Amino acid sequence: MRIDEIQGHGKPTVSFEFFPPKNDAGFAALFATTDELRHLNPSYVSVTYGAGGSTREKTVALVERIQRELGIRTMAHLTCVGHTAEQIGSVLDDLWNAGVRNVLALRGDPPAGQATFVPTEGGFANSSELVKFVAGRHDFCVGVAGYPEGHPTCLNRQRDLEYLKLKVDHGAKFVVTQLFFDNADYFRFRDSAGAMGIKVPIIPGIMPISNVAQIKRFVSMCGAKIPHRLLQKLESIESQGPEAVHAYGVDYAAMQCSELLFNDVEGLHFYTLNKSKATVEICGKLKVEHAG
Numbered sequence: 381m382r383i384d385e386i387q388g389h390g391k392p393t394v395s396f397e398f399f400p401p402k403n404d405a406g407f408a409a410l411f412a413t414t415d416e417l418r419h420l421n422p423s424y425v426s427v428t429y430g431a432g433g434s435t436r437e438k439t440v441a442l443v444e445r446i447q448r449e450l451g452i453r454t455m456a457h458l459t460c461v462g463h464t465a466e467q468i469g470s471v472l473d474d475l476w477n478a479g480v481r482n483v484l485a486l487r488g489d490p491p492a493g494q495a496t497f498v499p500t501e502g503g504f505a506n507s508s509e510l511v512k513f514v515a516g517r518h519d520f521c522v523g524v525a526g527y528p529e530g531h532p533t534c535l536n537r538q539r540d541l542e543y544l545k546l547k548v549d550h551g552a553k554f555v556v557t558q559l560f561f562d563n564a565d566y567f568r569f570r571d572s573a574g575a576m577g578i579k580v581p582i583i584p585g586i587m588p589i590s591n592v593a594q595i596k597r598f599v600s601m602c603g604a605k606i607p608h609r610l611l612q613k614l615e616s617i618e619s620q621g622p623e624a625v626h627a628y629g630v631d632y633a634a635m636q637c638s639e640l641l642f643n644d645v646e647g648l649h650f651y652t653l654n655k656s657k658a659t660v661e662i663c664g665k666l667k668v669e670h671a672g
Contacts, residue, residue, distance in 0.1 A: 413655060420660065465503060468513065529603060555582045583646060584648060613628065
């Protein structure tokens with residue numbers, strides 16, 4: 381159930397990202413959401429990993445349960461934050477023993493209250509070191525993150541691409557991008573990566589807009605931007621209520637996805653925020669035959 385086995389065969393992948401809930405009620409709600417999305421036959425779903433490994437057990441349990449009970453290919457996120465190599469090795473062993481074969485290897489954000497990333501003693505300083513370790517621990521299919529508008533802490537985009545190339549050289553099989561709202565940023569990033577010799581699939585990350593204040597907060601944290609015309613439109617309809625924002629967000633994301641698919645992207649990765657409505661509506665508008 382490796383992701384790289386379904387890539388590169390002429391059909392794009394369609395994937396959904398979830399995060400581990402904080403309590404049992406949240407888990408029940410998430411499973412309802414996952415079940416609602418199951419009829420879309422996603423190529424895979426991914427589950428995030430909390431700062432400092434705070435959701436370690438929940439991430440492992442959730443990906444294992446989704447794969448076992450729902451029959452959907454899964455990918456677990458894994459970060460360097462707060463873990464030694466030995467601890468990360470234990471997580472990887474747990475995932476492997478649970479039948480999970482796909483890992484998204486990330487450096488991870490600093491824990492709350494910590495301004496900069498500080499490597500854990502006996503751990504890893506960056507995601508490229510983590511990729512190499514994951515690829516050598518078991519025969520995982522390893523994915524990594526890419527940043528069309530540049531990583532928030534990177535000095536320039538050329539250096540960003542050099543880091544991405546190193547991750548691929550260390551074993552990454554595909555790239556999932558940070559969210560973006562201007563497809564030109566993605567196409568520029570994909571072309572520049574190709575010119576650097578990065579030949580693995582670069583999957584665009586799509587976040588449907590359903591809340592204006594929320595999306596402003598997200599882009600301020602991740603270094604992305606909201607194009608001015610889109611920002612003006614969102615602010616003009618915000619007073620009309622959440623339904624108006626949701627409908628426009630779905631239409632905008634569907635437009636983004638249509639243009640991306642027309643230009644031969646190898647997949648679409650939806651940041652669902654553990655909700656199904658927008659993703660179902662977008663996929664309904666696209667009606668794309670995708671890799672299962």
